[in-house]
Amino acid sequence: MAPLADALLALARRDLTSFHALPVSHEGSLRDSEIRERYLALYGAAHLAADVSYSGAMLDSFFRPRGPLLQAQRLAxxxxxxxxxxFLSGGTSTANRVALGALTRPGERVLADRSCHQSIHFALPGLGVEVDYAPMRACCDSCPREFGDIRRLLExxxxxxxxxxxxSTVVLSAVSYDGVRYNLPAILGAxxxxxxxVRVLVDEAWGAAHNFHPDLRTLTALHTSRMLRRSGExxxxxxxxxxxxxxxxxALRQGSYLHLIGSEEMHERAAQELFQLHTTSPSWPVLASxxxxxxxxxxxxxxxxxxxxxxxxxVRxxxxxxxxxxxxxxxxxxxHLLDSSMxxxxxxxxxxxxxxNLGISASDFRRQLFEEHDLYIARECGDAILLHLHIGVDEKAVQRLLQAMRTIQGNRRRASSAFSGGTCDQFIIAYPPGVPIAVPGEHLDEGRQRLIASLRTQGREIYTLRGRGPAEPLQQPSPRRD
Known part of the structure; x- marks a missing residue:
C-alpha cells in the first residue's frame, strides 16, 4: 500500500492541463519543441506527467495534509x-534545520557532536542558543575514520x-559517512x-535502511527510544x-524523513518550522518516492x-x-564487534x-574504476577507499568490481617490471618536460628509480616506449604484501 504514490500515479494518467504553473508537466511546453526528445531521454514521459503543481483537494496540502500524503506519513x-x-523534498539539510527549530528554545544550552553535518553547524548559531561541541576522535592506528568522542560527550x-x-538539547551524528554507528541504547540511556x-536530535542520514533488519535495528534511534519509553527511562x-x-x-534524491517521538507540542513546533523553512513548491515525485x-x-x-x-x-x-x-x-x-570503550x-x-600496497593514489584508483570499468566510488580516506554495499548493489556488480580490482593490480604488477633494475630495453620518459629518464641500453639503477618516484609525487606522467610504437603510462611499482 502506497497511498501518495498511487494518488500521484492516477493524476499522471489523466490528460490534464494546468492553468497554474509548471509548463513542462505532461509535456505541455514541449509538444512543438526541438529539444523535446532530450527531455524525454533524460526524464521520460512518465516523470514529466508525474511532476505536477496540484495542491489542496486535487492531491493534498503539503503543509497541512489531510489526504494521501497524511496517510503515507502515518504509514511511514x-x-x-x-x-x-x-516527508521532505528539500533534503536532510532542511530536515535537520526543521528538527533543531522544533527542539530548541532561545537561551537554552545545546551540546553538539563535532562530527555532525554542516547543516547543523550552520543552523545552530541562528537559533539564539548557547552551543558547546564535544570533540572528535580517531578510530585506531589502522583505520583513518573519525567520529564523535562519545565518552567525552557524556562526561x-x-x-x-x-x-x-x-x-536542553543534544545533537548526535549516529550513522556516519564512513560507516561508523553509535551505540544509541547506551548513549540515550545515559x-x-x-x-x-533532554531533547535529542539524531542524524541517521545514512541509516534509514537499518530499521528494517533485526540485527541492525537494535542500534537505531527510533528502536532505542521505543525501548527506553517502555522501560520508563x-x-x-x-x-x-x-x-x-x-x-x-x-527514494529519489533530496527525499528525507523527519521522525518525531514526543509530545504534540513538539509535533506542532516541527510543523511550524517546516512551513517556514521548506519550499512551498515541493517535488511530488520525490515525496511519492x-x-x-x-x-x-x-x-x-x-x-x-x-x-x-x-x-x-x-568482498572482505x-x-x-x-x-x-x-x-x-x-x-x-x-x-562488526561493538567497541564498548568508544x-x-x-x-x-x-x-x-x-x-x-597498490602504489596508486585513491583518487587515481577511483578515476580508473570510473573511466575504464564504469564503477563509481565516492569516498576516499587518505590512501583508502570506502565501499557502500547498499541495497542497489547485487552479486553481478560486486563480481565486476572485484574483477576490475584484479585487473588494476595486474596492470600495476606488469608496469613495475620496468623498475626491476638491470639494462633498460625501452625509453622511460617523464612529461613534462618530455626528456627521457632512461633510453634502451642504459642501466636502470636505484638513482633513476628514485627520480621516477619523485617525479610521480610531483604529478608528472611517466611513459614507457618500445621503439616505434604507442607509449604506455608507467606507474610506480607496488610492494607486494606477504
Missing part, C-alpha cells in the same frame, strides 16, 4: 516506529547537569538517566530523527539488507584470500580498503 511513522513522520553532559546548567527531560525524552532516504532506500521506499523496505528490506551484508562479507573474504587482490587490505577495528560499531554494509 508506523513502519519506522515514530509518533509522527514528515560534558553529566558535568553540566551537576553544575545545575544542563543541556542521557535519560542523567537528566530525563525515556518517558520524558523527546527525540527527532532525520533520514536521508535516498542514501540507503529506493518516500512512500514507495517505505513500502518496499517494509516488504523486502530484511531480504535486501541480508544480501548487502553477505556481499560485504564476500576475496581480498583476504585471493592472491590477485593481495595489494588490497581491508581496514577497520574488530569487524560506544561505536561498524556498519556491516561498508568496507574500507587500503590501497597503500
Amino acid at each position: 511513522a508506523q513502519a519506522f516506529g515514530a509518533d509522527h513522520t514528515f 560534558m553532559y553529566a558535568e553540566a547537569a551537576a553544575e545545575g546548567r544542563p543541556y 542521557l535519560a538517566e542523567t537528566h530525563p527531560h 525515556g518517558r520524558q525524552m523527546e527525540v527527532a530523527v532525520t533520514h536521508s532516504a535516498h542514501k540507503s532506500l529506493s 518516500l512512500d514507495l521506499a517505505r513500502a518496499q523496505a517494509t516488504a523486502e528490506g530484511e531480504r535486501l539488507l541480508r544480501r548487502s551484508i553477505d556481499l560485504a562479507h564476500t 573474504h576475496e581480498i583476504d584470500t585471493d592472491e590477485k587482490l593481495s595489494a588490497f587490505e581491508v581496514l577497520g577495528p574488530d569487524r 560506544l561505536v560499531a561498524d556498519d556491516p554494509t561498508r568496507v574500507m580498503i587500503s590501497l597503500k
Whole structure:
C-alpha cells in the first residue's frame, strides 16, 4: 500500500492541463519543441506527467495534509516506529534545520557532536542558543575514520547537569559517512538517566535502511527510544530523527524523513518550522518516492539488507584470500564487534580498503574504476577507499568490481617490471618536460628509480616506449604484501 504514490500515479494518467504553473508537466511546453526528445531521454514521459503543481483537494496540502500524503506519513511513522513522520523534498539539510527549530528554545544550552553535518553547524548559531561541541576522535592506528568522542560527550553532559546548567538539547551524528554507528541504547540511556527531560536530535542520514533488519535495528534511534519509553527511562525524552532516504532506500534524491517521538507540542513546533523553512513548491515525485521506499523496505528490506551484508562479507573474504587482490587490505577495528570503550560499531554494509600496497593514489584508483570499468566510488580516506554495499548493489556488480580490482593490480604488477633494475630495453620518459629518464641500453639503477618516484609525487606522467610504437603510462611499482 502506497497511498501518495498511487494518488500521484492516477493524476499522471489523466490528460490534464494546468492553468497554474509548471509548463513542462505532461509535456505541455514541449509538444512543438526541438529539444523535446532530450527531455524525454533524460526524464521520460512518465516523470514529466508525474511532476505536477496540484495542491489542496486535487492531491493534498503539503503543509497541512489531510489526504494521501497524511496517510503515507502515518504509514511511514508506523513502519519506522515514530509518533509522527514528515516527508521532505528539500533534503536532510532542511530536515535537520526543521528538527533543531522544533527542539530548541532561545537561551537554552545545546551540546553538539563535532562530527555532525554542516547543516547543523550552520543552523545552530541562528537559533539564539548557547552551543558547546564535544570533540572528535580517531578510530585506531589502522583505520583513518573519525567520529564523535562519545565518552567525552557524556562526561560534558553529566558535568553540566551537576553544575545545575544542563543541556536542553543534544545533537548526535549516529550513522556516519564512513560507516561508523553509535551505540544509541547506551548513549540515550545515559542521557535519560542523567537528566530525563533532554531533547535529542539524531542524524541517521545514512541509516534509514537499518530499521528494517533485526540485527541492525537494535542500534537505531527510533528502536532505542521505543525501548527506553517502555522501560520508563525515556518517558520524558523527546527525540527527532532525520533520514536521508535516498542514501540507503529506493527514494529519489533530496527525499528525507523527519521522525518525531514526543509530545504534540513538539509535533506542532516541527510543523511550524517546516512551513517556514521548506519550499512551498515541493517535488511530488520525490515525496511519492518516500512512500514507495517505505513500502518496499517494509516488504523486502530484511531480504535486501541480508544480501548487502553477505556481499560485504564476500568482498572482505576475496581480498583476504585471493592472491590477485593481495595489494588490497581491508581496514577497520574488530569487524562488526561493538567497541564498548568508544560506544561505536561498524556498519556491516561498508568496507574500507587500503590501497597503500597498490602504489596508486585513491583518487587515481577511483578515476580508473570510473573511466575504464564504469564503477563509481565516492569516498576516499587518505590512501583508502570506502565501499557502500547498499541495497542497489547485487552479486553481478560486486563480481565486476572485484574483477576490475584484479585487473588494476595486474596492470600495476606488469608496469613495475620496468623498475626491476638491470639494462633498460625501452625509453622511460617523464612529461613534462618530455626528456627521457632512461633510453634502451642504459642501466636502470636505484638513482633513476628514485627520480621516477619523485617525479610521480610531483604529478608528472611517466611513459614507457618500445621503439616505434604507442607509449604506455608507467606507474610506480607496488610492494607486494606477504
